[in-house]
Structure formats: C-alpha cells, structure tokens
Amino acid sequence: MLEHTIPPPVVAGGIALAMWFVSPGSLLWSDMLRPRGFVALVLVIAGLVFDLLALLAFLRARTSINPLRPHRASVLITHGVYRLTRNPMYVGLLCYLTAWAVFLATPWALAGPCLFVVTMNRFQIAPEERVMREKFGKEFEDYAARVRRWL
Helix, strand or coil: CCCCCCCCCHHHHHHHHHHHHHCCCCCCHHHHHHHHHHHHHHHHHHHHHCCCHHHHHHHCCCCCCCCCCCCHHCCCCCCHHHHCCCCHHHHHHHHHHHHHHHHCCCHHHHHHHHHHHHHHHHHHHHHHHHHHHHHHHHHHHHHHHCCCCCC
C-alpha cells in the first residue's frame, strides 16, 4: 500500500525533521566553521553532483523522472553516473541526510540515514525494480548484475 505513494524527497525531508527533533542543543551558523561543518558541506556537494548528473541523464534520454510512476520510463539509463549506482538520486538524498547527521553531531541522528535506506529499499526501489524487470527484462537483469543498488 505504501509503495510509490510518497515522493522520496518528502520521505527524506520527514526523516531530516525527525533527526532534528531527536538532536539536543541548538544549531548555530558558526557550527559550519567547525570540522563537522566542512564534512557536511562535502557530503552536500556530493549529493548535488549525484542528483544533477542523474537529472541530466534523464533529460537527455527524454524519459520520465517521476519516482511515483516508474512504469512511464521509456528508456533504461545505464551510462554516466548510472554506471556507479542504479539509484543516484537516492544516493544524493542519502548524502544530504548523512550531512545533516554529521552536522547535528548526535548518535541518534545517525539513525536517519539508516531509516532512509531501509524505507527506500522496501517502498521505492524494490517496486521500481519490479517494473524495470517487466519493461526491460534481460537488459535490466544484466544491468542489475553489474551495478549495485546504492554504491
């Protein structure tokens, strides 16, 4: 019932908000100058790179980017960033959540990225992969055998 019902960025945003609620203390912009702020910034940049490269690949292929409607995909993209991971946009969101956990600097916040991976695997990626297998058959099977789901 929950498969393909909530957009992944909304899931990530909800988890990020929950991470903030379980983190004690206040956040100051001066925290960005600390080493954890630098690490968080590097993770955010990595997330942006994954997201932008994936978006460009979808636009070039002129296929649907809607994660709630994987059946609308007209092309199986296996080049570019998709040679590193089958889900670069979700890797990007994971980078953002990990950056947020690093910035919050509390052990409880580390549960957020873990929860995101479990949620995406169950309610988004597994159903997407079923559709890709139906639409692209052996081409998807070969691709899935070569390239990992995450990294």
